[in-house]
Amino acid sequence: MVRVLSAFRGLYFATLLMLIGTGLLSTYLGLRLAADQVQGLWVGALTAAYYAGLVIGGKLGHRLIAKVGHIRAYVTCAGVVGAAVLGIGLLPWLPMWLALRVLIGMGMMCQYMVLESWLNEQAGPGERGKVFSGYMTASYLGLALGQVVLVVSPDLGVDKLMLVAICYALCLVPVAVTGKIHPAPLKPAPLEPTFFIQRIPQSLTTTLVAGLVIGSFYGLAPLYASAQGLPTERIGLFMACCIFAGLIAQWPIGWLSDRHDRSWLIRVVAIALTLAALPLAVLPHVPPVVLLPLGLIASLLQFVLYPLAVALSNDHIEGERRVSLSAMLLVTFGIGACIGPLVVGALMNLVGPNMLYAFVVLCGAILIWRIRPDAVTGKHLVDEAPLSHVQMPEGSTSSPLAAALDPRVDSQVVQEQMHSEPVVEEEPAEEGAPLQEEIEFPQNPAEPKAT
Known part of the structure; x- marks a missing residue:
């Protein structure tokens, strides 16, 4: 177990930093609006906007990763999320906060997709459960540590948003400097x-x-x-x-x-x-x-x-x-x-x-x-x-690719589903077959490999 956790320590650390920022930001916004005596409907709307961003990001993340590769997509999204967090501090206007929360959710989902596809690619069939447990622990621990920041420093100044932005800036370092091989381009899972x-x-x-x-x-x-x-x-x-x-x-x-x-x-x-x-x-x-x-x-x-x-x-x-x-x-x-x-x-x-x-x-x-x-x-x-x-x-705290780390799922099947070439023409569906929604995005066969 120690060997597995050590092998993926960079990705786990990136996950930990991401979730510290996410946990702190969510609680901070609720308390900040409560201190400003803003209606609870706005607090709920900000949370709903974040989850709407996660859902939208599940669609757009594949497009971005296929176009520029995993590392560039991750770094781009971390930068956008960090800028959106600082924008919340600079623009105290609630409609703008809603738009920025959607943007944060979209960027976070793409980051989840990069981390989970990377963990899946590097995990052996006998290690998937251990790798997944480590990822789960890093996720929950990050969310909890984000709350601890408010225990240590309970004021609700903009310095908390700066700290969140720092977490998103630092979480790109382990991914940006990795020497591991890039995962193969992704194919969206059908619904x-x-x-x-x-x-x-x-x-x-x-x-x-x-x-x-x-x-x-x-x-x-x-x-x-x-x-x-x-x-x-x-x-x-x-x-x-x-x-x-x-x-x-x-x-x-x-x-x-x-x-x-x-x-x-x-x-x-x-x-x-x-x-x-x-x-x-x-x-x-x-x-x-x-x-x-x-x-x-x-x-x-x-x-x-x-x-x-x-x-x-x-x-x-x-x-x-x-x-x-x-x-x-x-x-x-x-x-x-x-x-x-x-x-x-x-x-x-x-x-x-x-x-x-x-x-x-x-x-x-x-x-x-x-x-x-x-x-x-x-x-x-x-x-x-x-x-x-x-x-x-x-x-x-996960993307649809989390299923790829599930040891109950055959890794060969996952690789074929995630990395197969998009189908240009489909044969007519058999009568009575369930309807299937699938969005295909172009693959990038020339994606560079890390050395």
Whole structure:
């Protein structure tokens, strides 16, 4: 394990710096707007704009990487993201902040794609699980450390934005100076929404709800904690503990997932999440001695929904479709993460801050209603099901290429899907075959290799 982590330390360090900046920026914006007494709807809109950028970036990232190569694409996006962060400090106009948040999301998604395709190319078949675990740990640790900055330095001056920009500037150094061989040009994964909606409706429902809850949490939990009277340093501590709880929860839920019915587990988690969030939803003011433990439990539960949905869906999807599955899941997560903060921001503005956890209760109730273990017939179970549970980063810290690092996916199939030449002419689809959406971008066979 130490050898694997050492071999990829540069890429892990770049991931860590990226997520420190992302975690700090998200919480800072919420607290800054709360201090300026801006309506919660704007806070939700900024979070929704970031996730919209992630979804758009999933499409445009392939085009940029194919045109200029991995290193140039990564450096370009890191520079644009850093400039956008500084622009937030220089242009205190909320409509401009929305545009800059979309730009930040687009650049971040391209950076995720470069890092994940590079990790996939360099990881051997027997190392994929270890490589993926290291990537997941770096992602969650970076998000948590971003909150710790506010514990150490609780003021909300523009120096925090400068620190975020520094993180994005430094994260390009390990990639820019690497001596590793460039990954091959990428081919976008096809989306097959009709097929997946029919095959894995419960997994997609869980993914959508996870996006609703997690998107709302990242954008509006700092605003909720501020309304409860917590000072900035305690808000940073609260957010750091909640995110770290999400990391810790991945291993026990993986152990349970490999031994129990996954649809049943999702329903149990939904029930527990509803019960944990209910006191925070009902009480207009929650003392800190109650807020922290209940917030930790709710966070622990909400962060395991997406990995459980991924595990359940992989049990019912053939190996050659799993990269496409990852793209579909992340688009679904992104849609939820765009809608959730907007709805919750409006509710918090109209009713009160406890509407954040009232929304979580509602989402939990939807899962309890929609997730039916007895409806999983097993008709489409793959031969190797149940597949081993793999701890996945949640959808805001990965791209569709994360599936390529999943050891359950055959590496040869992944290479063929990601790097095959685009098809110029297609034969007519067979009658009754599922519709397939695929956008082809030109490849760059002359992409230079590092020496």
